[in-house]
Amino acid sequence: MGNALVRVKDLQVQFDGQRKIQALSGVNFEVGAGEVLTLLGESGSGKSVTLRTLLRLHPEKTTRIKGEIIIDGQNVLSLNDKALNQYRGHTTSMIFQEPGLAFDPVYTIGQQMTEALLTHEQLHTSTAQARALDMLERVQIPQARKRFDAYPHELSGGMRQRAMIALALICKPKLLLADEPTTALDASVQIQILLLLRELQKETGMSVIFVTHDIGAAVEVSDRIAVMYAGRIVEIGGVEDMVSNPRHPYTQGLLASTVRYENRGSPLVTITGSPPDLAHLPKGCNFAPRCTRAQANCLTEQPNWSTSDSTEFQCWYPIKTS
């Protein structure tokens, strides 16, 4: 991809502590300008770790990061403090799963938004306030004037998530990182937020990396999907190909174990076992111990990237395309 906004090369993250956790072992991906990429995976697969590494939110003392992250021409891993502050919020910003915890409870929504603007741009306070108010209206918060002076706890869950999105977008970032933004919300509110994100993305032309474990939500918003398992991307491809023609057994298992009405009355197809311990990763393919297609070499050799006409995947014995 020539005009990639985000380039992540062989990203490895290890957390030191009593046990050494290999959270990411060699993640590669690119995100084009104006593209929405979804990282799909179960807990512990490294999707949130990837996002946090892109924003360098991990404590430096206990985290060892290898590899390269280039976002908008900047080498993120070598930014100094001052440049990092500019980078966060201005080039890249993030929305979180629990907006109630991400806001500071002792300042109003308006104060927090204005503060973010004034940090990044040389503005008059009243101009900043006007822009913040305008942003609240753009995320479709009713009675924006009133909410501007409200404290986070005075808003409902869906409203707080809208305010969080407004705060993240106020400095017009080129990349938005969305870490399970709809998981904590009700179904009727979840779809509102997904549609809002899709609309704002089209309007501003920003790129989005969206993290979720919900395949339905991923299909609603993304251009491409990357499936993660135990700290690696195992398969990446366009939304339609991933849903209709998955090549990696894990992707297929994930799709099959999604509860559907059609299998009512018969047992669900399951992936047996549970994900590996990240402190003791298996030698070969991480998925091999749970895989029904695994052969002897899967347990010893890490598979290479293969490309098919639909998706790219890491597997020795992929599923044939239908």
Place this chain on the structure above:
Amino acid sequence: MMVQENTPILNTQDRGGPAQPLLVVNDLKKYFPVRGELFAKEKKFVHAVDNVSFSVSKGKTLGIVGESGCGKSTTAKLIARLINPDSGKMVFDGDGVAEYGGIDLKEFRRNLQMVFQDSFASLNPRLTIEQTIAYGPTVHGVSKLEASIQARALLQRVGLAPELFASRYPHELSGGQRQRVNIARALAYQPRLVILDEAVAALDKSVQAQVLNLLQELKTERQLTYLFISHDLHVVRYMSDDVMVMYLGQVVEKGPVDRIFSHAAHPYTQALLSAIPSMDPNKRTLKPPLEGDPPNPINPPAGCRFQNRCPKVKDNCRSISPKLAAVGEELDHIVACHLNLDPHTYG
């Protein structure tokens, strides 16, 4: 009370026959007072559960769906008497619960067990898995040795090898394994009704499917009746025989699963169903079916509680609250909506 593996246990406790509902709930009500200003003229109440009545047929699964704050978990806790209702009656297989001449509370609780969403918080961190499962039956008079033999058999049944897991503590298990322990603990009482309150919501998709399969197997094997509470409509549709939809503390619709998912009569149910993300990238949702968040359950408005978000709202929805009534000829499909009774006027 030895548990035999893989053979269906004939339920000797069954008394009313299959036609009698296992549990009948009548006019259950719980208002929580809101701490307000000291000299406030009016005292405020959260109408958590407001005149909820329903019955659960024997051997069936009743799914309860609704958004957060609609009172589904409070209903479950009221049934298990983890909180005391303000008013309301329950009949368990023909016996009034905690009534004179009926079934007393301790015996009722043995017959009814609950599995919660948070698998970690619902296990005692200082007891091993085996102790946790064996604890309940000893309280109900089973000898310690017998209880522990039964606990190990149950662990085996839910897919956790006792020689590996019996002496472990909850923090040494994964989420899926902990939820299996919670299920085993619930079964240790030989219950007839199991309330599953978002029991699979916190699990990963691949593990969730494993636990759902286990629940289905146990249901047939032990002739259990489930009250399945969830906000995930896919899971509810897969698991349930009947579905009950709640909104702001009231039942708005109830019926067989196929009727609800194909002929939903209440505008809220219809909206809830169309809010499910589609799995097809060519059929993406274009317009949110409902605007806004669920309203605050403190002193809800007169009339229909859904009026502020309802796309088909009419004048008398704002003054008269609709009663549950059968939809046309379908007597087991009931809905609380003015549209149902007078389709011509409302169109």
